[in-house]
Amino acid sequence: xxxxxxxxxxxxxxxxxxxxxxxxxxxxxxxxxxxxxxxxxxxxxxxxxxxxxxxxxxxxxxxxxxxxxxxxxxxxxxxxxxxxxxxxxxxxxxxxxxxxxxxxxxxxxxxxxxxxxxxxxxxxxxxxxxxxxxxxxxxxxxxxxxxxxxxxxxxxxxxxxxxxxxxxxxxxxxxxxxxxxxxxxxxxxxxxxxxxxxxxxxxxxxxxxxxxxxxxxxxxxxxxxxxxxxxxxxxxxxxxxxxxxxxxxxxxxxxxxxxxx
Amino acid sequence: xxxxxxxxxxxxxxxxxxxxxxxxxxxxxxxxxxxxxxxxxxxxxxxxxxxxxxxxxxxxxxxxxxxxxxxxxxxxxxxxxxxxxxxxxxxxxxxxxxxxxxxxxxxxxxxxxxxxxxxxxxxxxxxxxxxxxxxxxxxxxxxxxxxxxxxxxxxxxxxxxxxxxxxxxxxxxxxxxxxxxxxxxxxxxxxxxxxxxxxxxxxxxxxxxxxxxxxxxxxxxxxxxxxxxxxxxxxxxxxxxxxxxxxxxxxxxxxxxxxxx
Numbered sequence: 001x002x003x004x005x006x007x008x009x010x011x012x013x014x015x016x017x018x019x020x021x022x023x024x025x026x027x028x029x030x031x032x033x034x035x036x037x038x039x040x041x042x043x044x045x046x047x048x049x050x051x052x053x054x055x056x057x058x059x060x061x062x063x064x065x066x067x068x069x070x071x072x073x074x075x076x077x078x079x080x081x082x083x084x085x086x087x088x089x090x091x092x093x094x095x096x097x098x099x100x101x102x103x104x105x106x107x108x109x110x111x112x113x114x115x116x117x118x119x120x121x122x123x124x125x126x127x128x129x130x131x132x133x134x135x136x137x138x139x140x141x142x143x144x145x146x147x148x149x150x151x152x153x154x155x156x157x158x159x160x161x162x163x164x165x166x167x168x169x170x171x172x173x174x175x176x177x178x179x180x181x182x183x184x185x186x187x188x189x190x191x192x193x194x195x196x197x198x199x200x201x202x203x204x205x206x207x208x209x210x211x212x213x214x215x216x217x218x219x220x221x222x223x224x225x226x227x228x229x230x231x232x233x234x235x236x237x238x239x240x241x242x243x244x245x246x247x248x249x250x251x252x253x254x255x256x257x258x259x260x261x
Numbered sequence: 262x263x264x265x266x267x268x269x270x271x272x273x274x275x276x277x278x279x280x281x282x283x284x285x286x287x288x289x290x291x292x293x294x295x296x297x298x299x300x301x302x303x304x305x306x307x308x309x310x311x312x313x314x315x316x317x318x319x320x321x322x323x324x325x326x327x328x329x330x331x332x333x334x335x336x337x338x339x340x341x342x343x344x345x346x347x348x349x350x351x352x353x354x355x356x357x358x359x360x361x362x363x364x365x366x367x368x369x370x371x372x373x374x375x376x377x378x379x380x381x382x383x384x385x386x387x388x389x390x391x392x393x394x395x396x397x398x399x400x401x402x403x404x405x406x407x408x409x410x411x412x413x414x415x416x417x418x419x420x421x422x423x424x425x426x427x428x429x430x431x432x433x434x435x436x437x438x439x440x441x442x443x444x445x446x447x448x449x450x451x452x453x454x455x456x457x458x459x460x461x462x463x464x465x466x467x468x469x470x471x472x473x474x475x476x477x478x479x480x481x482x483x484x485x486x487x488x489x490x491x492x493x494x495x496x497x498x499x500x501x502x503x504x505x506x507x508x509x510x511x512x513x514x515x516x517x518x519x520x521x522x
Contacts (some may be wrong), residue, residue, distance in 0.1 A: 037309050038299055043410070048298050146407040149304070157421055164418070206290045236306045261522075 003225050004029035005138060005212065006060030007069040010039040010052075012240050013145070013182035014071030015247040017093065017205045021069070022229075022248070024209035028216075029228045031065055035226075035260065036152045037234035040145055041074040042114020042181065053079035059232075059260045061088060066221050069212060073097075073180050074114050077122035089215050096211050097178055097204030098126035104200050105176040108135045110169035113180030115140040123180055137172045141165045141181075148183045149239055162187070170195065179203040186247070194254055232258045264486050265290035266323030266473065268330045271300040271313075273501050274406070274443035275332030276508040278354065281466035282330070283490075283509070285474055290489045292326055296521065298495035301406055302335040303375020303442065310377060314340035318520045320493075322349060327482050330473060334358075334441050334465075335375050338383035350476050357472050358439055359387035360463030365461050369396045371430035374441030376401040384441055398433045402426045402442075409444045410500055415451055423448070423455045431456065441465040447449040447508070493519045 005025075007018055011034050018032055033056055035041075041044070041049050053075045057068055067089040070076045077094030083090065087139060101109050111123045118140040127134050144165075147158045177199050179185060185203045216222050233240055236257050244253050266286075270278055272295050279293055294317055296302075298514040302310050314336045318329055323429070327464060328350040331337045337353030344351065362370050379401040388395050405426075428505045438460050440446060448466045477483050493503055497518050505514050 037305060043498075043500065044298060048496045134491070142411055143404070143407055144402055150403055157418065160418055160421070235309045237304075239304065 001029055001031045001228065001230060002064045002066075003223055004031045004065050004228070005030050005067050005069060006033070006063070006073050008033040008035065008056040008060060009072040010041040010074070012149070012243045012247070015244055016182050016185045016203070017069060017208055018072035019040030019247055020205035020209040021212060024206075024213055027223045027227055029223060029225065030096055030230070031060060031063055032231045033059060033258070033260070034231070034233045034240055036237050036240055040114070041072060042116050042145065042158065043142060044116060046078045046116070046120070049075055050079045050082060053083070054132065055260050057083070059258065067212070067216065069208060071168065071182055071208070073182060074116045076081055077117045077120040089219060089221070091208060091211055091215065093208055094122045094126055095202040097180065097202060098130060098205030100204065100207045101176050101178045101202045101219065102127055102130040103136070105131075105134060107133070108137075108174045109176045109178060110166070110172070110174035111136060111138040111178045112141045112144075112165065112169070113138070113183065114145070114181060115142055117180050123178060135172070135233050137169050137174060139165055139169055144187060145181065145183045148186050149243070153186045158187065159190050162190050166191075166194050174199060176200045176202060179242050232256045234258060234260050262290055262292045262489065262491060263325045263327075265292045265326050265489070266328050267292050267294070267324070268332045269294040269296065269317040269321060270333040270443055271296050271302040271335070273504045273508070276328060276505055277443050277446045277464070278332035278466045278469055280508055281470040282473060285467070285470035288484045288488055290484065290486065291491070292321060292324055292493045294320060294519070295492070295494045295501055296519070297498050297501055301375070302333060303406065304403060307339045307377070307381070307484045310336055310345060310494055311340045314344070316521050318344070318351075320519065328473070328477065330469060330470070332443055333444060335377045338378045338381040350480060350482070352469060352476065354364050354443065354465040354469055355383045355387055357468030358441065358463060359384055359391060361465065361468045362437050362439045362463045363388055363391040363395070365463065366392075366395060368394070369398070369433065369435045370439060371427070371433070371435035372397060372399040372439045372441050373402045373405075373426065373430070373445065374399070375406070376403055378441050380471060384439060396433070398430050398435060400426055400430055401432070405448060406442065406444045409447050410504070414447045416420060419448065420451050420455060423451050426502030427452075427455050435460060437461045437463060491517065493517045493522050495519060503518055
């Protein structure tokens with residue numbers, strides 16, 4: 001897909017970024033890769049995630065994309081800093097999310113993410129680079145992704161899990177909560193209920209779309225063709241298609257199965 | 262490891278089978294492979310799981326094992342029937358579990374397992390082949406594996422999830438519950454509480470160990486060396502080591518990281 005933006009995630013979560021890109025840049029084509037054969041990334045080691053990231057980018061560049069968005073917090077945290085070659089403009093989701101949180105916070109930021117993202121310390125590092133005085137509390141929430149995949153987005157069990165995960169952050173008095181995983185925007189109703197109205201939830205999808213729009217304009221890479229959207233997955237999956245339709249509000253969305261080795 | 266039994270699973274769950282093998286066959290060496298870089302298998306497609314299974318068996322045979330145990334219900338259900346070559350004696354976990362359930366049930370069997378195992382219909386097929394009159398109700402429980410990996414084995418949230426998953430099975434009046442995933446034995450206290458004292462829980466670990474013992478004796482393949490145990494994983498993982506120690510009751514258990522492509 002010449003002229004497309006390539007976007008990848010381990011699964012369905014990165015589609016929250018695609019939805020934001022479609023809203024902000026309706027004229028841009030998007031080629032999405034969900035690496036569902038190897039998901040989740042969030043419980044795996046840096047070397048494994050780096051290997052998967054490299055192969056996903058090779059797949060997207062092999063299809064001729066003009067830019068790459070790593071729509072996965074874990075891959076952005078672990079692999080983006082060490083990517084040897086940035087032949088194409090490449091954006092992750094950590095920096096835009098941190099920028100937005102640093103702008104809105106009154107001083108205490110909570111970060112929820114996968115185990116691997118939390119262990120990488122990527123958000124606290126990015127936040128402190130912007131505002132060294134910020135107090136930051138992080139918490140890994142490994143059950144949130146399977147709860148979303150189960151379809152229990154807005155559910156009493158999910159709320160109970162959220163209550164337990166968020167307790168130490170709320171006790172620490174956070175005023176801002178970074179949703180450090182692209183699955184988490186689907187949990188916003190539950191998270192806002194548990195966190196209360198005084199905590200601002202920050203997801204990076206909109207911020208990434210802004211950054212991509214500016215970056216393409218800077219490089220004169222704006223689309224010159226009608227927009228076409230394609231979704232690829234490395235494992236066939238009904239769950240993926242069901243949640244994809246929900247996130248993209250696009251009942252006609254089709255899937256191509258691809259091998260990425 | 263010449264003379265060892267090769268055992269694999271997507272992760273840590275198959276160690277419940279290793280523990281049973283160690284008890285039943287203390288003189289046998291065991292080489293275990295946890296394919297943690299690609300776990301879980303239970304949400305993935307038959308072709309993907311078949312590919313992973315083939316590569317895991319190649320890894321084990323490459324290390325010289327004398328027999329293979331597929332200690333993963335999903336891989337046993339999806340891949341074992343289509344394995345082209347059984348150069349080595351190879352056992353899965355479905356058949357022994359079904360045998361045990363068919364022996365103890367008073368007529369109504371519940372099966373809980375991963376999505377892929379339930380979709381494969383492997384347990385109902387095996388059970389009906391043994392006792393055609395059995396009534397069988399199956400239910401996929403995708404959150405049980407992440408709950409075990411989170412360490413919430415015996416927990417109020419896990420109990421609430423179990424209550425929801427088991428409700429249709431209990432309403433159907435099951436007297437026997439097949440734990441169709443090697444992670445589930447860790448949930449026995451919760452499952453027995455939710456199912457009540459009149460439901461017999463069946464896990465295949467002991468039954469597999471019996472079958473392997475008989476199979477090795479038939480083929481005169483019993484060990485002639487002192488037992489040595491090795492654990493390999495395809496992704497480095499603290500979680501794996503922590504749960505491995507708990508399941509094997511062996512604080513000195515070490516891990517080797519291996520690449521299986």
